[in-house]
Amino acid sequence: MTMATQLDQNGTSPEKLLAPVLSAFWDEPESWTLATYERHEGYQGLRKALAMAPDDLIAYVKDAGLRGRGGAGFPTGMKWQFIPQGDGKPHYLVVNADESEPGTCKDIPLLFANPHALIEGIVIACYAIRSQQAFIYLRGEVVPVLRRLHEAVREAYAAGYLGKNILGSGLDLDVVVHAGAGAYICGEETALLDSLEGRRGQPRLRPPFPAVAGLYACPTVVNNVESIASVPAILQRGKDWFKSMGSEKSPGFTLYSLSGHVTSPGQYEAPLGITLRQLLDMSGGIRAGHRLKFWTPGGSSTPMFTEEHLDVPLDYEGVGAAGSMLGTKALQCFDETTCVVRAVTRWTEFYAHESCGKCTPCREGTYWLVQLLRDIEAGKGRMSDIDKLNDIADTINGKSFCALGDGAASPIFSSLKYFRAEYEEHITGEGCPFDPAKSTVWADRNPHLEVNA
Missing domain, CATH: 1.20.1440.230 (NADH-ubiquinone oxidoreductase 51kDa subunit, iron-sulphur binding domain)
Structure with missing residues (x-):
């Protein structure tokens, strides 16, 4: 990721606007290994989570204000809270890694460079919702990521972070990595669940919602990769640290996928509320000799913006007020040569x-x-x-x-x-x-x- 060294309009160095957490060590050799992850406080958040009561853990994540990073921005802790307790049924966590939206490219790089952040988040989430089984539904075409994810799961089992009696907590947890067949519709959570069950991936009629009758008609939480991978840092560094970034209703850090006619496209991890103008300053702007014509704030399924929206805060409320949706934060930029x-x-x-x-x-x-x-x-x-x-x-x-x-x-x-x-x-x-x-x-x-x- 190349960052410009010039100052922004407020005199702040552009790189100081970034908040590398999930991407902090992507550029290190073998960043995907357990050894590298543990050198960077890996699985420390899990230890703190296991020292809490499950209900207290849910309340902690809810109070931190983490919102789903898959598009809708629904509060993650609230989604966990919807799972009925004491119902005698197995509970499931399903991670939606079926990244398919045109322009969206954050979950796949995250899984490729730092898969253990997701695995640690899975264990924390399963402890909170009292689940002993989790599934990662990955887009099947990305075979290198599939292989790397399988290896990360193997490492986690070998180190005692998955399996029986995790870290002596009494928690038993198995994780299954499932490769989908490449259907965009399976990014919709109920179609994903049908696909996991071996049926054609088609959306279900709701209600009932997955929290009540999801996978195998049991209570199920479906979360995006980035949502779950963000949880360990919140536990390790604290909810106040997380809430110190972003805005009041959209706190924290997130990955912005900048693509298209820009000088340096890539992943830019920053607090929610940064603007496209600031991100373009960091990325060298629109390619030389051209100007911005239109762009999408959250992939092709979100209403497009134009040059007049460069200073719209890229958080859920700011983008919504301007007439679009933040979605997956896929910032596709098109210059004046584009029809x-x-x-x-x-x-x-x-x-x-x-x-x-x-x-x-x-x-x-x-x-x-x-x-x-x-x-x-x-x-x-x-x-x-x-x-x-x-x-x-x-x-x-x-x-x-x-x-x-x-x-x-x-x-x-x-x-x-x-x-x-x-x-x-x-x-x-x-x-x-x-x-x-x-x-x-x-x-x-x-x-x-x-x-x-």
Whole structure:
């Protein structure tokens, strides 16, 4: 990660705005090993957690204000608190590592460089919710991460951090690493649970919620990788330390995934509430000779922002107030060479392909959005198609079985809000006004092809 040395507007060195916790030793040799993790206070948070009563531990995490890092931002401690106690049923923890959102790339690097942070967090969480079985549902295509995660679990068993009577606490815990088959829909927690049970990954009707009837119809907590991996540091350094970062309602540190037309893309771990302007200062800004056109605050399923939103605080409340969602903090930046219609078309094609087909609004709506967008991009559309796009997106939004439909509608609504003239220009000009030779969306990724071939 390259950081600029210039001062920001307040005279603060940009690197001082960062808060490396999960990524503190990613650049060390063999950062993924147990030996390296233990050198950096690894499993010390677990020892402190095991000295507490489970209910007190849940209250501690809840009071720290940790919010889910998977997109919705639901309070982690509150989710743990929903698990009924004394019900006589087994309880399960399922870690959602099925990172699939276009632009999102934080959980996979975290698991690759520091898998023991997740494992320690799993043991703490399972102790809190009184679970003896945990599952890590990993996106199956990332085989190197799968292998590294298996090795980390083996190391944890050998060291006594997993298995029977962990650290003499009486806690027994087994962890299963499950490789999914690469379905975007399995990032939705109930579809993930169905997939884990061996069925087709499709969302369930709720209620009942997973906290009451989740995996195998038993109480289940489903948390994102980063959410669970953040817990050990809170226990080790204290909730007051955690709350000293970020904002009142969105405390703590998090990973921002900066990608696209930036000089130095990568993972930037900073307190919640930092702005894209500050992150661009650290990353060298938009690539030389170009300017920012639009960007996403949380992946392609969140409404896009423009240059006017550079100073929006990147926390849940700040981004929400500005009309979007923080999501997974996937900051995709596009410069002025990018065709908005082309970008939205590619995103919508992805959602249409990944729709599980269970509900009609999403199954049919995403298909017709793609047809209209392709026609508009090719210069074959009509002006009435623009309003039709908006109508179909409105039919999908809030009416589909899960959030995939909402995610597909978001780029439609926001691009029409900020770039409707560009859609009209495609129609009146009978084609895309952008020269593909100048666009990295096409040319830079296909250097062996002639532009006009």
